[in-house]
Each structure stands twice: as structure tokens, then as C-alpha cells.
Amino acid sequence: MSAVSGRASHPLLFAALFWLVGCTQPSAQQGDEAAAQAASPEPDAGVVLIEGACVFDGERDLGIVSMLLRDGRIEAIGPDVESVPEDARRVDYSGRYLVPGLVSNHAHVANTEGTEHGDRFYTRGNVIRDLRRFQALGVTTVTALGLNGDVFHALRDEVNADPSLGASLLGAGGGIGVADGAPPATNMGLEHDPALRPATPDEAREAVRRQAEAGIDIVKLWVDDLGGEAPIMRPDIYRAAIEEAHALGLLVAAHIHDLGPAKDLVDAGIDVIAHGVRDRPVDAALVAAMRGRGTWYMPTVQIDEANYLYAEQPGLIEQEPALRAALPQAVRAQFEEAGWRAQQLAGDGIAKAKAAVQTNLANLRTLHEAGVRIGFGTDSGALPHRVIGFAEHRELELMTQAGFTPRQALTTATRDAATLLGLDDRGTLAPGKRADFVVLGADPLSDIRNTRRIEAVWQAGRQVSGAIGDVAVD
Template sequence: MKPRFAPFVHTLAALVFCAALGCAHAPSPTPSPPVVVLEGARVFDGEAVSGPMTVVLEGERIRAVGPRGSLQVPAGARVVDYSGKTIIPGLIAAHSHVGNVSGVDTGRRFYTRENITRQLARYVEYGVTTVNSLGLNPPLFYSLRRELNAHAGGADLYGAGPGIGAPLGTPPARGMGLEDDQVARPETPEAARAAVQDMARQGADMVKLWVDSLGGSVPKLSPDIYRAAIDEAHRQGLRVFAHIHDLEDAKALVDAGVDVLGHGVRNAPVDDAFVQAMKARGVWYIATINLDEANYVYAEHPSWMDEPFFRAAVDPALQRRFDDSTWQRETLSGPGAEKARKAVKLNLENLRTLHQAGVRIGFGTDSGAMPQRIPGFAEHRELELMTQAGLTPAQALRAATRDSAELLGLKDRGAVAPGLVADLVVLDADPTQDIRNTRRIHAVWRRGVQVTRLAEPLDGQTVRP
């Protein structure tokens, strides 16, 4: 009887023999992943900025983080001097969209590999390294999610598949150029369960519900339908995000077991009963303040619209619209502008109330759903708006990094810590002192690789923030 270790001995002998004779099929050693040392920057740890620090990257991951001088620099490592800079984790947009927009138009025809790849690259250039596309995703989404997340060229893509809305309800297919509507619109609880099961089978990361009548203009998803969808999603191990506008719908969804409210309450001040229910059930709240502000602010032309950081994010066709005096006048004189201003004011007040009460706050903007919700820039504007609601810059940053990673169930990102994905944004100034310093981007590292060029805008001219 042969000893149990005999195969190992025979294999070892064969390898030694091949090595001696130079066998063509001898296994070659696996190359070690590249090691990069980011030296001297201050680092945001989720609470405050400390340093100067040393951050060691090994391949796609962060290998070590420590005070400058406390870590041994590996031999042969590439060393990058970031003295005077500040490093934050890559931003995580927990409520965005991809493939809906091109220039000033929306439509399903823009949901292409090329357009989405370009949009995800633009997000990264603005320091947004993870994007959650919350609904309106046709079948191409599932293959793109698997394919694109394996590369460092653009933001990682997660999402809710098509989502679930009421028949003839929100989102309005015709108004958004979605005539070949992919949104599931079940008419019975059983059909809602079947829709959720299909999304889970194809690889959705969560389930999106639209519970909004757009001011009574369209049918609203009924409680029996969304309760069945929520229950089935939880059976499938998926979290449920809900698009809401009104307080009464938000309350009913929290009672039904929803996990995330994907927009802020904008029709009434939140009351104590709602606040306590949110806290007791651990429901997340994403205000998306920029969503309504974008309906009027560009017609007002604030000074930051002339800054390169903003202009680099804007499609040329959209910029021409913003510069048109007739469009500016008509936008500001129409009823929509005043309605949007009131929504922003109430959204800020409700976010302040919920944050002060200890409700869990996530980060999102609805960027990419409509032309004026500008991917990349919208996220930095949202951070500023969150501080206007009473969050400190550090609290807003934590919501956009560590907390949104938790909200999405992503345990491998959201902080500058050993073992996590090396998605990092290097800033020229400390954002905890002034949140607008997130716009002073010096460099972006995506999965341990420095982003070296900006995406091409549709007119083919490369621009830099």
C-alpha cells in the first residue's frame, strides 16, 4: 500500500526534473500584484481627517494604512508623494441611473454599452466609484453589471433591474421616452411576486418600487401589490428601495417593511410617528435634494456654473440649453420652478429632522434619470446641500462612503482601511473644513489603478475639471 503522501513526492520530483531540463510545460510563478505606496496625505477615516499617513496598495486592495513612518515600504514599490493632500474613499451613489440620457434627450435607445461605459467613466473622474442604477434597467443591465465590474475603467455598477410600477403609472413611460417600457407593472399580488422572482433570478441587487401618483395625475402602486413585492423580495434575500414623494406613502411603506426610501418626503413636514417608525425599523433615507433643485437652479445661473469643474460634466447640447436666455426666462417664470423651490426647502427641513433624530441617512441624487440631473457633478452638489440641512461635512462624507456601502450591503468598500477595495479620491484640500473641497480633485484611484484620462464628451473634446 502506497503512503498517502506518495503523489506529492512524485509531483515534486516531476517538477524538479522539468526545471532541470527546461520543460515547456513547467508552471511559471504567478506574478505578484503591483504595490503602490501613497505617502504623506491626510486620510478621512469616516469621522475625521488624520495624518499625515501612509497608505499601501497591493493590486486592487488596500494592504495597510498607518501614520507616516510607521510602515515599512516594500522593496520595489512605487511611491507617490501626496504630502499636503487629503484622501477620502470613493463616493458611492446609492440612487442614480445609467443609460437614460444623451444630451438633452431621454429614451430607451440610449441604453447602450457605449453610452453606459462612457457615463461610468465620467462618474469615476468625479470621484464616484460605485453607482447603483435604481430601476429603468432593461435586460442588457445584467450582462453589463457582470462584465464592467471586472474592470477598473469606470464605476462599479449595481442596480435594481427594471423595477416595479403601477400600470399606466410612475415612471411615465411616454414622458421619459420609454415607449418599449421595461418596468414591471403587475396587476395582482401574484404577478408582483413573479416579477420579483424573475429579477432575483436574473441577478438584480435589489428591488425598486415606484409609489407616487405624481400629484394625482397617474395611478399609484397599490398597497396589496407593493406588500407582496416587499415580502417576496425579502424571501429572495433582496432589499427593497421605494420611490416616494408624500408622507402618507412613506409611512405605509415603512409599515410594509421597505428597507430604503429612495427620495425625501416633500409634501409635508415629517412627524414624530414617522421618525420613530424609521428608527425602530432601521429604514434608510436618501433625500436626493438635487433632484428638485435641478429643475430651476441652472436657469438662475449661479456663479459655480462658470467653474471648469461644472462645465466639464455638462454635455455640450445641455450647456447650450443652459446658456439660452429664452429657456432661462421660461423655466423661471413657469409654475414648476416655484413648486421645485418649495420641495427643496421641505426636503432640507425633513432631512435635518431625520438626521438629528438618528435615522440612517444614505447618499443619492437620481443623477442620470433626466438630462439636468448631471452625473458626477450632482453628487458633489448633493454633499453641499446635505450640509445645508445641518449635516457636518464629515457626516455628509460618511453618508456618501461608509454608510452607503452598508446601505447597499457592500462590505468591501466605503473606507480607507486594510482589505478593502482601493477606490480612493485624492483632494487638494480638506473637505471636512469645507465640503466644496471635494471638487478639488487631484487624482482618483480605481481598484488600485490611477485614473489618468477623462472620458470623452459627446462632442469628442476632452475636458478636465
């Protein structure tokens, strides 16, 4: 991140000055001060002046600016913030880099416990546990895209009123699937099956109405034959569900795996394709249809990578402080077990997962270059190895493998992901927006992996989490 972008005159002079005072290599003293601040979260939002940091606002590199926060929102942002109240608390982040809190469009909460998964884990305590994990890793808004239990609705409003309970939560309720099909009840451990599984278009409309009345934020459909192993949702059913949802003013996101269903869903007016197309290259007709309709595409490249990444690279746990911070102890112990790793890598599943990642990356590149709107999600939290919080940082890195610049990847995961959800109060750092941001120890615009170097997380104007090494998710 350059300290001088947007400055019209004397760029070299400004470069020299700012080089000295801020964007790189903080002095030891500055580092210690910031670390001390990071270790003591401030419970009360109040009025705060954030100073000295290089700020990426979700769209642009602003260079070194100050941000005045009041009552959880950004009141002013710029190189010279005026009218700072005498009693404003000042926080010096010299040498640090600020980015908006990440916004996930596709994740799950309270679907896991240690190395197990299933709907029996959907409890109030586990929802909060997972939202705190997301938050500690810099994801300050989470869309729980299906498989939510009944406790979701009451809890969402409570969580959204209190940032100390974790990331802001939106969700799709249980979601809408197919009898004896996706989401697979046995594989997903759905003993109480939160998904509705309509058999007729009328039942599909009724399912949407029921979920709308319960207060969902977005409708989730599963349209996948699970590799030819299961019945797929019929077009008349998803068309009825989409029509009903739109009549009620709700967005609809569809789980897909293959090109065929993706194309027909786009034709049916789906708003969000919630996974990448992984069976074959996308074609010109899909590209044109998605561009023409403004359909969102969420690649979730990490979903398949997670099947082999940790088994193939056990050294990641040592190399990646953010992974250590994100891993529940039981899952870490599993990743460190040679027998488990060998079992994961046996069979043909890994070759398929790798092929899916390559197809997904190639399709993402095609769609992004064509100007299709890209959302941000990973499916983290659905299964234990889809590691909450870390999956999101990997996804950013994978996006750069598909041709995104670090800036484009970050814009997708902040501004664009908020736009997908229709949230105009977040996703960028600007006057009037929520003060949700992540404090980084290194420049994410020069290396996207620096999004993991988290020194603090702020949500709704208060520091809610500290440096990554101090975070314990268990």
C-alpha cells in the same frame, strides 16, 4: 482636516511639524509633481505606496498617513507603514487630501444622450460613458436604481471586473411600477418600457422573482401618484413585492414623494425610502418607525434643485470647474441659452421645486437629528439636467444646509452608503478594503465644496482619472 487628530501627546508640537510638512499649502514643486502623476494614469494596479496626504477614512480624520496598496486593496494604512516592498511604486500626495470614493445609492445610467432622454439610449456604450463620468467626478460606486435595459446584467459583471470601464455598477434592473402610472412612460421616454407593472400581488411576486433570477442587486418600486395625476401602486402589491424580495434576500428601495406612502411603506418593511418626503413635514410616527426598523432614508435634495439651479445661475458654469467637467457639451450649450433659461423659469414649476427643496431639507434635518439612517443619492442621470457627477457634489453641500457637518456628509456618502448596499469591501479606507479614493486639492472637512477639487481618482488600486480640468466627458 486636522493633521493631528488622534494623537495623544504634544498636540501643538505635532501641529507645528505637520503644518510645515504637509496638510496645507504645498510647495510649487510638490504641486507640479502631483500634477504630473495625475496626468499619467497607471494601468497596472501592482503594489503602490501612497504618501504624504491627509486622509479622511470615511469615519475619521487620520491626519497624514501612508497607504500601501496591493492587488487593488489597501494592505496597510498609518503614519508608519512597515514592510514596504523595494519595488513598490511611490506616489507623493503631499499637500493633498484623500477621501474614499463616493458611493451613490440612487442614480441612473444610459438614460440620456445630450439634451434628450429615454430608454432608447440604454446601450453598452452609454452605460460605460456614464460610469466614466461618475468615476471622473469621484463617484466610484453607482447604484442604477431602475430603468436599466437588458444589457445591464452582462455589462455589470464586465464593468466590475475592469475599473477602466468606469465606476463599479449595481442596479435594480428595470424596476417595478404601475400600469399608466409611475414611472411615467411618456415623460420618461420609455418606448420599450424596462419597468414591470404588476396588476396583482401574485404578479408582483412574479416580477420580483424574474428580476432576482436576472441578477439584480436591489428591488426598485415606484409608489407615487405623480401629484394626483396617476394611479399609485396598491399597498397589497408593494407588500407582496417586499415580502417576496425579502424571502429572496434582496433589499427593496421605493421611489416616493409624499409622507402617506412613505409611512405605509416603512410599516410594510421597506428597506430604503429612495427620495425625500416633499409634500409636508415628516411626523413623529414616521421618525419612530424608521428608527425602530432601521429603515434607510435617501433625501435626493438635488433632484428638485436641478430644476432651477442652472437656469437661475448660468454663472455656475464659469465658477465651477467640476460642473464644466461634468457637463456634456449639448447640455452646457442649453444651460448657456437665455431662451432655455427663461422657459425653465416660467410657470409655477419653479416655485413648487423650491418649496420641495425646503421641505426636503427640513425633513432631512429632522430625520438626521433623530438618528435615522441616511443614504446618499441624487437621481442623477435620469434626465440631462440631473448632471451626473456634479449632482453628487451639490448633494453633499445641500446636506450641510440641513445641519450635517462636512464630516457627517462625507461619512454618509462613503461608509454609510456602502453599508446601505451591504458592501463591506468599500466605503472606508482601511486594511482589506478596496483602494477606491479621491485625491483633493483642498480640505473637504473645512469646506464641503472642496470635494469638487479633484486632482485624481483611484479605483481598485489604480489611478483611473486625473485632475478635473483635464477631464472630458463627451
